[in-house]
Amino acid sequence: MTHAQPDRPWLDVSVFRVPMTAPDDVSGLRQLLDSDTLKADEIVGIIAQPEGSGYARGYASLCMQLELAPRLGISPEAVFDRIPMMMIGLCGGLMSPHYTLFARRSVDAPDTPPAESRLTVGIADTRVLRPEEYGTLTQVELVAEAVKGAIAQAGITDLADVHCVEVKCPAMTPARLADAAQQGAPVVSTNLGQASSMAKGACALGIGLALEEIPPEKLNADVINRNRALYTSRGSVSAGGEQSACRVMVMGNSDRAVSRYRVGHGVMQDQLDTAGVYTALASAGLYAQSPLTAAQQSQIVQMFVNCGADAVGSVRDRRHTIHSDFLAGYAGIMAKAVANAVVASVVGDSMILASAGNEHQGAPGSNLVAAIIECMD
Numbered sequence: 101m102t103h104a105q106p107d108r109p110w111l112d113v114s115v116f117r118v119p120m121t122a123p124d125d126v127s128g129l130r131q132l133l134d135s136d137t138l139k140a141d142e143i144v145g146i147i148a149q150p151e152g153s154g155y156a157r158g159y160a161s162l163c164m165q166l167e168l169a170p171r172l173g174i175s176p177e178a179v180f181d182r183i184p185m186m187m188i189g190l191c192g193g194l195m196s197p198h199y200t201l202f203a204r205r206s207v208d209a210p211d212t213p214p215a216e217s218r219l220t221v222g223i224a225d226t227r228v229l230r231p232e233e234y235g236t237l238t239q240v241e242l243v244a245e246a247v248k249g250a251i252a253q254a255g256i257t258d259l260a261d262v263h264c265v266e267v268k269c270p271a272m273t274p275a276r277l278a279d280a281a282q283q284g285a286p287v288v289s290t291n292l293g294q295a296s297s298m299a300k301g302a303c304a305l306g307i308g309l310a311l312e313e314i315p316p317e318k319l320n321a322d323v324i325n326r327n328r329a330l331y332t333s334r335g336s337v338s339a340g341g342e343q344s345a346c347r348v349m350v351m352g353n354s355d356r357a358v359s360r361y362r363v364g365h366g367v368m369q370d371q372l373d374t375a376g377v378y379t380a381l382a383s384a385g386l387y388a389q390s391p392l393t394a395a396q397q398s399q400i401v402q403m404f405v406n407c408g409a410d411a412v413g414s415v416r417d418r419r420h421t422i423h424s425d426f427l428a429g430y431a432g433i434m435a436k437a438v439a440n441a442v443v444a445s446v447v448g449d450s451m452i453l454a455s456a457g458n459e460h461q462g463a464p465g466s467n468l469v470a471a472i473i474e475c476m477d
Contacts, residue, residue, distance in 0.1 A: 108255045112207045113219045113359040114138070115472055117402050119451060120148075120197040123156040126167045129201070133171060138203055140171035144223050145349045147186045147266060147404075148199035149453050157189035158342055160199075184223055184347035186268040188338055188455050192430070193437030194444065196451040200402050202349070210358055216385070217261065217353035219361040219472065222254030226346040231276040232285035234269075235298025237321050243267060243306025243346050250350040251310070255357070259311055263365040263383065264334055264351040264404055264470035267303045271296040271339035288324075300337040301325040301459035303346055307335035308460065324460075331460040333468060334365055336406040338455055351470065361401060361472050368467035371415050371438055377403075377446045380469040392446065403452040404470040405443050409435035411458035412465035432456035439467050 116138060118128035132138035150160040164185065165176035172179060191197050202221050226242040233239055247265055256262055270276075272287070272295035280287050289295040301324045308314035314330050323330055351363045364383025368376030374390070381388060381400070388396050409415070410422050410431040422431045436454035444450040462468045 108356045109206045110209050111220050111255055111354065111357045111359075112205050113221050113357060113361065114203040115219070115361055115401050116201040116203070117451065118199050118201065120150055120160070120199060123150040123152055123160040124163045126163050129164065129167055132201070138201065140168055142203040142205045143168070143183055143201060144204045144221060145184045145186070145202040146199055147188065147349070147453060149188045149191060149195065149197055150199070151191040151197045152189065154189065154341070157187040157340070161185045161187050161342065184225075184268065184349055186266055186338065186347065186349065187340065188453060190433050190436070192433035193441055194450040195437060195440045195454060198451045200453065207358060213355070214358060214475075215477065216362070217355045218357040218475070219359040219363050220254040220256060220352055220354040220357040222250035222252065222256070222350045224249035224253065224348045228344045229270055229346070230285065231272065231280040232287050234272055234295055235288035235302050235324055237302075237319065239299065239302035239346070240306045240309060240319060240324070243303045243348070244309040246346060246348045247307055247310035247350065250348045251352070254350050254352055255354045256350070256352045261354065262311060262334060262350060262352040263363045264336070265307045265311070265332070266349045266404070267307065267335065267337045267346055268343055269299050269303045269337060269339050269346040270343045271299065271341045273341045296339045297459055298325055300339050300457055303337040304332050304335050304460035305330060307337075308332035328460070328464050331462055333367055333462060335461055336404065336455050336468060337457055337459065337461060351472070360474055362475055363470060363472045365468070365470045367462060368469060370465055371409050371442060371467065374442065374446050376467065376469055377443055380471040381473065384471045384473045385475065386471070386473045390446070392448065397448040399473045399476065400447050400449070401472040401474055403443055403447055405439045405452065405454045406461050406468040407435040407439035407454055407456050408458040408462055408465050408467055409438050410456065415465070443469065
C-alpha cells in the first residue's frame with residue numbers, strides 16, 4: 101500500500117559493521133568517530149551481538165553510551181534514550197561478536213538520482229509500558245503506531261519497500277512483577293519467561309498490523325502466542341530488562357535515498373533452506389547462484405537472521421534435540437548458532453546477526469532473513 105508523503109527530504113544512510121574483541125570493546129566505534137568517518141550526531145541506531153550473559157549485554161551498551169555521551173554533549177542516560185541500542189547478545193557456536201551502526205543525514209537533492217531506490221532507516225519509540233500491558237492488545241497497538249511512525253520518518257511511501265523491522269521491547273523482571281502486584285494490576289503471566297515471550301509476541305503482531313500483513317479484525321487478546329497462523333515475515337523482536345518502552349527500527353528502500361546500500365528480505369522455510377538466503381540477496385539487488393563468488397560475498401554488508409529452529413521438534417522429518425538435550429535451557433542460543441552457521445556457509449562470513457524468537461515472527465520453524473548489500477553502480 102502506498103502512503104503519500106509530500107516534500108520528503110533526501111536522505112543518506114551509512115552502515116558500519118564492527119567486530120568486538122570483548123563486551124567492552126568500543127575501539128572500532130572510537131576509531132570511526134576520531135577519523136570523522138562517522139559523526140556521533142548522525143548515529144540513529146545500534147544493533148549488537150556481544151558475547152556473554154544479559155549482564156555483558158548491558159555492559160556493552162553502557163560502554164557505547166560512555167563513548168558517545170561526551171561527543172554528543174549529553175549524559176549516558178540521554179544517549180540510551182536518543183539512540184535505540186538493540187543488544188541481542190548470547191553468541192553460540194561460530195557466531196562472531198560484533199555491532200552494526202546506522203547513521204543517517206539529510207542531503208541536498210542529487211543532480212542525478214540513483215537509478216533504483218536505496219537504503220533508508222527510521223526509528224521510533226512507544227511510550228513507556230506498564231508491566232500489566234506487556235503481552236496485551238495495548239502493546240500490539242502501540243508498536244503498530246511506532247512502526248508506522250518509523251516508516252514515515254524513513255521516507256518510505258510504499259509498505260512493500262519495508263524489508264526489516266527490528267524491535268527491542270521490555271522484558272518482565274521481578275521488580276516489575278512486584279510493581280504490578282503493589283498496584284493490584286494483573287499481568288499476563290507471573291512467569292518471567294512467559295511474560296517476556298508474550299511481550300515479544302505482541303510486538304511481532306504489531307509489526308504485522310502496521311505492515312498490513314495481519315488484518316486488524318483478526319487481532320484480539322486471545323491470539324497472542326496462540327494463533328501461530330498470524331505472523332510477520334519482515335519483523336524480529338528481542339526483549340530486555342533494560343528497556344521500558346518498545347524501540348523500533350525500520351529498514352527499507354526509498355526513491356529519496358542516496359545511500360550506497362540496498363536492503364532486501366527473504367524467508368528460509370526451514371533451517372536447511374538456503375534458497376531463502378538467495379531470495380533475500382536478490383531482493384536487495386544481488387542476483388546470484390550457488391556458490392557466491394568472492395566478489396559477490398564482498399558486496400554483503402550485513403545479514404539479519406531471525407531463527408525459529410526451537411519452535412518445532414524436527415527439521416524435514418528428522419528429530420532434533422534442542423528441547424530434549426541437557427542443553428535444552430539454552431534452546432535459543434542453539435537455534436541462533438544453527439542459523440548462523442547455515443547462513444554463514446552461503447555468505448562466507450560468520451559475523452552476521454542472529455536473533456532467536458518464534459513468537460509470530462514467521463511461520464513456526466522458519467527463519468526470516470534480511471540482507472544489506474553495497475550497490476556497485
